């Protein structure tokens with residue numbers, strides 16, 4: 009091939025690469041400009057079981073999310089403590105709520121009291137690592153990254169610092185709800201619940217301050233399987249509440265790291281299950297499976313007063329490892345739907 013023949017081809021290739029580069033730079037800068045024009049707001053973050061208020065906006069915004077990573081000692085069950093690693097001090101981490109099309113500027117700060125580095129991978133992000141590479145920070149440091157919430161749905165976020173399963177097993181997961189552009193149907197009560205599996209050398213309720221047990225985690229032999237990070241997070245004074253006739257929506261996720269949930273509410277039938285946290289729903293469901301790193305949205309209406317019981321219907325987990333919660337329902341009896349008294353047959 010002569011130089012004369014080769015040269016124009018080379019130039020064409022170079023030119024098209026340059027044009028591509030300029031094009032993608034222009035696209036990036038157009039996106040940055042568009043994001044710069046958006047109204048700016050700071051996200052309301054809520055501790056479980058509470059849920060941020062529905063998004064009233066009908067147009068996109070730039071939403072600032074300020075999250076911390078914190079290592080906190082707290083009871084995992086009465087009498088037994090555990091060093092949890094958390095987003096925002098709670099298990100699961102603070103819940104985030106944005107709208108499809110929003111540009112999210114996520115600020116992560118690893119508190120100076122932390123012993124190890126942390127980061128965040130949000131499943132709502134379209135991009136390698138979901139934010140983890142940009143946010144890997146030592147104790148006392150902070151980092152920021154930006155993403156566009158392209159896809160509506162209920163997404164898990166978690167720490168992705170090695171050993172990842174250990175960071176998750178210590179409680180480093182939470183959820184971000186990306187509302188569809190049209191918004192979500194209003195309901196009377198919304199709650200935020202996540203299941204997680206925990207690994208300690210001592211058996212359930214062994215007492216003292218229990219450390220993380222790496223071998224039990226590798227063996228997937230959980231000592232605790234819990235809703236919201238403690239055996240009593242949704243029982244007694246911490247029970248969820250609702251009234252007869254309320255439309256109830258639960259944002260339910262599984263942090264794992266290893267165990268899928270078989271989510272069931274004893275005494276209720278799910279009218280709708282947005283399985284896997286997506287937009288389509290199934291109707292009339294008793295139990296729904298939620299994989300680690302996955303979610304579901306369930307809706308139901310309590311019909312009579314009393315206690316509904318949230319469980320993982322792999323019931324050893326509910327009755328021996330802690331995966332149990334209560335929703336206390338108030339209101340009028342409806343014996344035509346459910347008669348509480350047993351009807352005794354008269355003896356003569």
Ligand SMILES: [Cu+2]
Nearest residue numbers: 126167169175
């Ligand atoms: Cu971490």
